Amino acid sequence: MKTTKDIELSIIKKFKKKIWRPFTKAINEYELIEDGDKIAVCISGGKDSMLMAKLFQELERHGKKNFDVVFLSMDPGYNESNRLRIEDNAKHLNVPIQFFESDIFDAVSTVEDSPCYLCARMRRGHLYNRAKELGCNKIALGHHFDDVIETILMGMLYSGQFQTMMPKLHSTNFEGMELIRPMYLIRENDIIHWANYNELEFLRCACRFTEQIEEERREQSGDNISDIESSSKRKEIKELIASLHKVNPFVEKNIFRSVENVSLNTIIAYKEDGVTHHFLDTYHDGDSLFYGSGISQRFDGQDIIDKVHNDLRELADEKYKEFHSSLMPEIDKDKIIGVRTPELRKYATQFAKHEKDVKTFKEHLPHEYYDEMNLHGFLIEKNKDFDTCINELDVFLEYVDNWATCDCTNPKILGKCKDKLVPHIDRWISSGKTYYVRYGMKLLMTHFLDEDYSIDYMYKVAEVKSDEYYVNMMIAWYFATALAKQYDDAVTFLIDERLSVWCHNKTIQKAVESNRIDKETKAYLRTLKRK
Numbered sequence: 001m002k003t004t005k006d007i008e009l010s011i012i013k014k015f016k017k018k019i020w021r022p023f024t025k026a027i028n029e030y031e032l033i034e035d036g037d038k039i040a041v042c043i044s045g046g047k048d049s050m051l052m053a054k055l056f057q058e059l060e061r062h063g064k065k066n067f068d069v070v071f072l073s074m075d076p077g078y079n080e081s082n083r084l085r086i087e088d089n090a091k092h093l094n095v096p097i098q099f100f101e102s103d104i105f106d107a108v109s110t111v112e113d114s115p116c117y118l119c120a121r122m123r124r125g126h127l128y129n130r131a132k133e134l135g136c137n138k139i140a141l142g143h144h145f146d147d148v149i150e151t152i153l154m155g156m157l158y159s160g161q162f163q164t165m166m167p168k169l170h171s172t173n174f175e176g177m178e179l180i181r182p183m184y185l186i187r188e189n190d191i192i193h194w195a196n197y198n199e200l201e202f203l204r205c206a207c208r209f210t211e212q213i214e215e216e217r218r219e220q221s222g223d224n225i226s227d228i229e230s231s232s233k234r235k236e237i238k239e240l241i242a243s244l245h246k247v248n249p250f251v252e253k254n255i256f257r258s259v260e261n262v263s264l265n266t267i268i269a270y271k272e273d274g275v276t277h278h279f280l281d282t283y284h285d286g287d288s289l290f291y292g293s294g295i296s297q298r299f300d301g302q303d304i305i306d307k308v309h310n311d312l313r314e315l316a317d318e319k320y321k322e323f324h325s326s327l328m329p330e331i332d333k334d335k336i337i338g339v340r341t342p343e344l345r346k347y348a349t350q351f352a353k354h355e356k357d358v359k360t361f362k363e364h365l366p367h368e369y370y371d372e373m374n375l376h377g378f379l380i381e382k383n384k385d386f387d388t389c390i391n392e393l394d395v396f397l398e399y400v401d402n403w404a405t406c407d408c409t410n411p412k413i414l415g416k417c418k419d420k421l422v423p424h425i426d427r428w429i430s431s432g433k434t435y436y437v438r439y440g441m442k443l444l445m446t447h448f449l450d451e452d453y454s455i456d457y458m459y460k461v462a463e464v465k466s467d468e469y470y471v472n473m474m475i476a477w478y479f480a481t482a483l484a485k486q487y488d489d490a491v492t493f494l495i496d497e498r499l500s501v502w503c504h505n506k507t508i509q510k511a512v513e514s515n516r517i518d519k520e521t522k523a524y525l526r527t528l529k530r531k
Contacts (some may be wrong), residue, residue, distance in 0.1 A: 001199045004094045011058055017195050020235060022145075022185035023055045024063075029412065030167040032180040033059075033138075037067040039180070040131035042138045045073065045086035045203040047195045048142035052183055053095045056140070064449075064481060066515050070134055072508045073097045074126055082203055098134075100217065102126050128174040138178045146188040150237045151257040160232055164259040187252075195263075214303055215322050239426075253401045264353065304360050308351075308463060312371050314348065315339045337371040344371065348378035362392070366399045373400065377409030388418040397428070400435040403470045407442060415447050430457055437464060445478045456487060458482060462498045475503045480510035483525070484517055494528045501530050 012020050027033050043055050056069050071090075081398040084337065090097045102122075106315055131139050143165060149166040167184045171177040183191075195202060226355075244251040269278045321338025325331065339347075352358060358379055367373050376396060383389035389411050400406050414421050421443065428440035441461050448457045461478050464471065479499065482490035493499060498505065506531055513524045 001092065004092060007198045007200070008054065008058065008131045010194065010198060012062070013056060014197070015190065018190040019051070019186055020055070020058070022187075023182060024059070026167060026184040026186075027059070027065075027182055028415075030180075030184065032168055032182050033065045033067055036078070036084060037065075037138055038134075038136045038137040039067060039069045040072045040127065040134065041069050042097070042127050042131075042139050043071055043073040043090070044142070045082065045088070045089070047191050047200075047202040048095065048144055048183060048188075048201055050089060050095070050200075051099075051191055051194060052142040053090075054093060055182070058094070062485075064484065064516070070131075070136065071095050071097045072127065072130060072134070072139075073099050074123060074130070075099055075101045076123060076126075085201075085203060089200070100126075100130055104457060124179075126175070129172055130179055132174055132177060138180050140180050142183050143181045144183045144186045144188050144191060145252075145256065146238075146241075148184060149241065149252055149358060150234055153237050153240065154233060157237070161497055162259075162262075187432075214443075241474050255407070260373055273291065303359050305364050307370070308361060308372065308375070310338045311345075311347065311377070312339050312369070315343045324404075328404060331370055331402055334436035335370050337366065337369050339371045341374070343397060344374055345378055348375055348382070351375070352382045362395075365395065370402065370405065371407045374408055376409055376458055377405060378416055381411045383411060383413055386413050386420055391411050397433075397436050397439055400439075403435075403438065403473070406435045406470075409439075410446070414443065418447055418452050421447070426460070429464060432470045434471055437466065437468075437471050441471075441474045441478050445474075445481050449482055453486055455486075455489045458486075458493060462493055465500070472500070472503050473506070475499065475512055479503070479507040480514060483511045483521075484514055486520070491525075494525070497530065504528075504530050 029377065033039070033054070039056070041049075041053050043053055051388070053071050056071075059065070060067075060069065073086060073090075078086070127139055148165045153162050153164070155161045168178055168180045171179065181372055229427055241252060241255070248254075252472065267279065269276055272276070316338040317340055319337060320340050321333075323334045324338065325336050328336075353362075362376060362379065365376075367376060380389060380392045380396060383392065393409075393411075396409070397406075425440045425443050430434040431437060444457045444461060448454070458479075461475055464475060466472060479490055479493060494504060494507065508525045511517055517525075
């Protein structure tokens, strides 16, 4: 077994492409982690959850999110050797697991029908409850890419339904809690390779029920492992996918993509929030507008804008409005409806299905309400074409009048076309317009402080001179982030006093407040303050 240090280095070096990048991609693409989160990383003792624990530790060291984690493991009634193996592996991997006990194995031991299903439900409920007691708002489970595509096929072939294992879910029984799956894009073979490379042995299954069955089969068939392998439906699906792979090496990715490319226009029926929608419901209605819970008539022009206003008012949260308006004193309070960002994003997803209506909405600039502007930004994020996205951003940024709207618009297509993005960043930064400049610097901070980093980008930001508060705040935010990601280069800009006094000191303040910078470095940065 390799040393803890070697195991940790293998994640960000040897397995950077196969494990680390898919891990961070899932977190960013599915917005799994937000600043201020406290996440219970749930550890069963198997290869998947143990690797997930190490990935979270690496993310704490190298990531840009400010969050806390607890490593939580429930003992549902393990035998002594299984519990000891989990503890030994955790100790060797330097994962500070918090154990708690339950009697789930005893509770399901006499259940004849679907004991595994019942066990899984009970385990998750106990984990949610314990995580909430510890002040967590999320639990992280170690399901991987292969779990996802197997679930898709199992639903189709054995349950007659088309659904998938989602990257994140709101808990229906524990208010305010979410489940996230940060290993969503990692292949199981790569996890196995990582474990074998580091000479690690984890639990395969600690279930008493499974152990009993295997022991009975072993007595009947000797030590022939193939005879005692589980004949579960999931195993059948694994074998089916493996056989299909021999014919089509892209079959796994295509199964995964199938749930990203669903065309509702060619679906006979689908369910949303428990309600079935049939294609005949709208077959004679022409180009109907659909908003989540039902079908309404087609609107045009101002009628569409009025419909959006009414929908947003129905989603409004008065307490959120009061709180959020206090963060943006420059915005008239009466121009803030008060829709929370997650709800606004859900609405944007439903609205985006109706291209003609979206086009009409986007043409009605400037929008009357702050929430409308954010909705507009979220609709721009839906663009799959880079040039279209840039053109829409050019129009949109002309009307942006606050930092929140500017910062919350994050089209994923921009991060996929970084070479094409740089000239537009240069154009926006050199425009002299407050929110064009801020947005350009934000893109440099988001996309060019990691793999595509160059010190030239730091010079671009340092050269920006402005009297605008929100421009200078972004300069400070950029360099505070750079100190956490590219310290050796970033600190020279402070030592050489290349920033204005205000930006210089604000950078240090934000860096000192960051959880990504160690105490010794913070102490040194304080010595660099200017008067």
